[in-house]
Amino acid sequence: MTVELRSRIPEGPLAAKWERHRSEIRLVNPTNKLKHHILVVGSGLAGASAAASLAELGYDVSCFCFQDSPRRAHSIAAQGGINAAKNYQNDGDSVFRLFYDTVKGGDFRSREANVYRLAEVSARIIDQCTAQGVPFAREYGGVLANRSFGGVQVSRTFYARGQTGQQLLLGAYQALSRQIGARNVRMYPRSEMLDLVVIDGQARGIIVRDLVHGAVSAHTGDAVVLATGGYSNVYYLSTNAKGCNVTAIWRAHRRGALFANPCFTQIHPTCIPQTGEHQSKLTLMSESLRNDGRIWVPKKKGDTRPPNQIPEDERDYYLERLYPSYGNLAPRDLASRRAKQVCDEGRGVGPGGQGVYLDFRDAIARLGRPVIAERYGNLFEMYERITAENPFDVPMRIYPAPHYTMGGLWVDYNLMTTVDGLYAIGEANFSDHGANRLGASALMQGLADGYFVLPNTIGDYLAQAKLAKVGPEHAAFRQAQAEVAAQVRRLLDASGRKTVDAFHRELGRLMWDKCGMSRSGAGLTAAIERIGALREDFWRNVYVGGKGAELNQSLEHAGRVADFFEFAELMCRDALHREESCGCHFREEYQTPEGEAKRDDARFAYVAAWEFTGVGKAPVLHTEPLAFETVHLSQRSYK
Amino acid sequence: MRLTLHVWRQAGPALPGRFVRYDLSDVSPDMSFLEMLDVLNHQLLGRREEPVAFDHDCREGICGACGMVINGRPHGPQRATTTCQLHMRTFPDGAELWIEPWRARAFPVIKDLVVDRGAFDRIIQAGGFISVRTGGVPEANTVLVPKRDADLAMDAAACIGCGACVAACPNASAMLFVAAKVAHLGLLPQGQPERGPRVVNMVSQMDAEGFGACTNHGECMAACPKEISIDFIAQLNRDYWKAKGAA
Numbered sequence: 001m002t003v004e005l006r007s008r009i010p011e012g013p014l015a016a017k018w019e020r021h022r023s024e025i026r027l028v029n030p031t032n033k034l035k036h037h038i039l040v041v042g043s044g045l046a047g048a049s050a051a052a053s054l055a056e057l058g059y060d061v062s063c064f065c066f067q068d069s070p071r072r073a074h075s076i077a078a079q080g081g082i083n084a085a086k087n088y089q090n091d092g093d094s095v096f097r098l099f100y101d102t103v104k105g106g107d108f109r110s111r112e113a114n115v116y117r118l119a120e121v122s123a124r125i126i127d128q129c130t131a132q133g134v135p136f137a138r139e140y141g142g143v144l145a146n147r148s149f150g151g152v153q154v155s156r157t158f159y160a161r162g163q164t165g166q167q168l169l170l171g172a173y174q175a176l177s178r179q180i181g182a183r184n185v186r187m188y189p190r191s192e193m194l195d196l197v198v199i200d201g202q203a204r205g206i207i208v209r210d211l212v213h214g215a216v217s218a219h220t221g222d223a224v225v226l227a228t229g230g231y232s233n234v235y236y237l238s239t240n241a242k243g244c245n246v247t248a249i250w251r252a253h254r255r256g257a258l259f260a261n262p263c264f265t266q267i268h269p270t271c272i273p274q275t276g277e278h279q280s281k282l283t284l285m286s287e288s289l290r291n292d293g294r295i296w297v298p299k300k301k302g303d304t305r306p307p308n309q310i311p312e313d314e315r316d317y318y319l320e321r322l323y324p325s326y327g328n329l330a331p332r333d334l335a336s337r338r339a340k341q342v343c344d345e346g347r348g349v350g351p352g353g354q355g356v357y358l359d360f361r362d363a364i365a366r367l368g369r370p371v372i373a374e375r376y377g378n379l380f381e382m383y384e385r386i387t388a389e390n391p392f393d394v395p396m397r398i399y400p401a402p403h404y405t406m407g408g409l410w411v412d413y414n415l416m417t418t419v420d421g422l423y424a425i426g427e428a429n430f431s432d433h434g435a436n437r438l439g440a441s442a443l444m445q446g447l448a449d450g451y452f453v454l455p456n457t458i459g460d461y462l463a464q465a466k467l468a469k470v471g472p473e474h475a476a477f478r479q480a481q482a483e484v485a486a487q488v489r490r491l492l493d494a495s496g497r498k499t500v501d502a503f504h505r506e507l508g509r510l511m512w513d514k515c516g517m518s519r520s521g522a523g524l525t526a527a528i529e530r531i532g533a534l535r536e537d538f539w540r541n542v543y544v545g546g547k548g549a550e551l552n553q554s555l556e557h558a559g560r561v562a563d564f565f566e567f568a569e570l571m572c573r574d575a576l577h578r579e580e581s582c583g584c585h586f587r588e589e590y591q592t593p594e595g596e597a598k599r600d601d602a603r604f605a606y607v608a609a610w611e612f613t614g615v616g617k618a619p620v621l622h623t624e625p626l627a628f629e630t631v632h633l634s635q636r637s638y639k
Numbered sequence: 640m641r642l643t644l645h646v647w648r649q650a651g652p653a654l655p656g657r658f659v660r661y662d663l664s665d666v667s668p669d670m671s672f673l674e675m676l677d678v679l680n681h682q683l684l685g686r687r688e689e690p691v692a693f694d695h696d697c698r699e700g701i702c703g704a705c706g707m708v709i710n711g712r713p714h715g716p717q718r719a720t721t722t723c724q725l726h727m728r729t730f731p732d733g734a735e736l737w738i739e740p741w742r743a744r745a746f747p748v749i750k751d752l753v754v755d756r757g758a759f760d761r762i763i764q765a766g767g768f769i770s771v772r773t774g775g776v777p778e779a780n781t782v783l784v785p786k787r788d789a790d791l792a793m794d795a796a797a798c799i800g801c802g803a804c805v806a807a808c809p810n811a812s813a814m815l816f817v818a819a820k821v822a823h824l825g826l827l828p829q830g831q832p833e834r835g836p837r838v839v840n841m842v843s844q845m846d847a848e849g850f851g852a853c854t855n856h857g858e859c860m861a862a863c864p865k866e867i868s869i870d871f872i873a874q875l876n877r878d879y880w881k882a883k884g885a886a
Contacts (some may be wrong), residue, residue, distance in 0.1 A: 088780065241696040242695060280671070
């Protein structure tokens, strides 16, 4: 296969590209739109907003989600907020500044043109959501309120208490529901995409398993949009929902879509530490807490005194010490890495020494308890429910946890993958966050892609694509359907002794140790070998149980873990090949004397896009050089 | 901790169900309720028995997927807490727990503790939205919203659509769920143009789905993990009769 990475970035000055592109791309005649059937997989912020907007335009849309309702997609769990360059605070914000902060925050590994467009449409997202009835926080005068977030020095984050993701998702869900009610969208809940069908180089449909009855069916369309989120669950323990998985994008990758920067995985600094082996997931505490909470550990190693008995001069507010100009609002990758470092030094707190304090004592003294309760009340309650400790009385304990994945399917400026007619939007693509995502930018990107980018760019393809008529009886559909059925049978027939969950935990632990917050050549090489062995063991020794033609949650999980095994190897290979440290990707061999990430722009200022060649076979690397025409490449400094 | 569980097992919608007893030991008080069920399922798989099916996803109390009746109370005994956020330290060592699915005609059982809550989606599809097209909207700050109204709208909008209100109601009424959406949108200036038709359409869909009527027991509010107030039901009734009167 020859793959050509054409990013299709429009000509012209950065600030004029999107406007110009929108004016130049081809349009689909309104009466022809109804003739085009678009399959949208996923119903989170990106998927729901795209499905609703495409249906409004007149396209015939089907939308699929594995949850029992589109309202439950994991976007719902985002807490802190959504960025937009409104400059309501008069603090010097602008489209350019949001663009610049995002490129710098991503450690110069994202595409300038995509990021600029994101910043450009950000303000319209707030308009859209407000009109839908999203109850954003407001000032007493009735205008929208803002808060600050990590990695930036302006206040541009819009929020709805600590439930911003929920409210934005419900806005998109309601827009989608309106279209479902009007019969412009057919919704398939409890339906999981298990394969992509490509005919003559074009994405023409998907194979779906009905999770209630187990039926495997084929769905044909003129374009397929993957909005299936990220793959942090490769680590088993993450802040993702239990159902989040890599299957849809991995299956697309196997069918020819290149996978970009899979090793760029964000470890979020403020999560509740693990309490024991039984733990099934990790819970994030919004980064907004870092606005008022101060992060510290004892100066002395192995100091087991209760936090309130440790005097001020024996505390190390390490982020304030290391990054005086950003302090506790240093970007996520730095905050996470420094937490790991102080814990590795033996100064961590709580069970197992895997935690640092996030202390509100000073903020409570300064602002009073009611103000803190108003800002963070629901987060404090959530923390107390899980840990049985009240953050008003004792500092929170936090530790980094896998959270968001910047890597994803490679897409061009139109958000199309290397397979014609196959699009990836939201967290499922790689494009906007480089090697590290700034807080409150995921919601922005999901909605930018779904409301404003894809509905414009997809027409450019549909207007000119020569689409032969294909039905589910086409040989390619039959074959894909048979392969999916065979995999289901193979999983059910395996009669080993270990549960799917046990395998998943083992893979997760390995990935956390070797491809987590810090990575080394030797560790990654060992991991690749171990993953291969584990994968073979999985197919020999797993026990799934139950039947295929029924609701079988163990079977669902098994299919996802099988794909995680294949994907994990690619992730390690990507991390191994990238012989530099950048953003979240910290290779122990490449660091500055102060322990900061040391980029190698001469060798690695590119997007690594991998081509699938077979299970257990070395993938082929393709590169898209990153040209920085506007932003000056520099070492990120938050000191 | 040691526990005696009585779990509702039902293979399919049309098949009869029954309680099955399981004895569980080595439960940590730090486990969430769902992690305790994970342990049970792990053991069942080890014995080549079918695991207990239950809905769950985010496990942080926001997606609304999980929910089961624990000793007669939806989401169990702890105030303002979903099943996934309920921790075993809430129960005494040796506790006996009866675990059932939501029981309501409009929520048919799919399997074990999994029920079909599609009726909620259809109620939203009938009118639980503001009809705006993508892009064709005013600048956000051109419409001012008093903070008090925005806060109250947020209180209502916090609903996670889990269905505990229906499970708690002796009539299996969905009034709290419907009222939360009607109030959220009705409290905001953006929701005014469709305020009348919205409430009428949503209530009519609610009735068509087979939910019971509200007789002001208030069990829904007590069970709601987000503590949505039944004051919103009063608001719904007022809006409903106003709209009906106008029609």
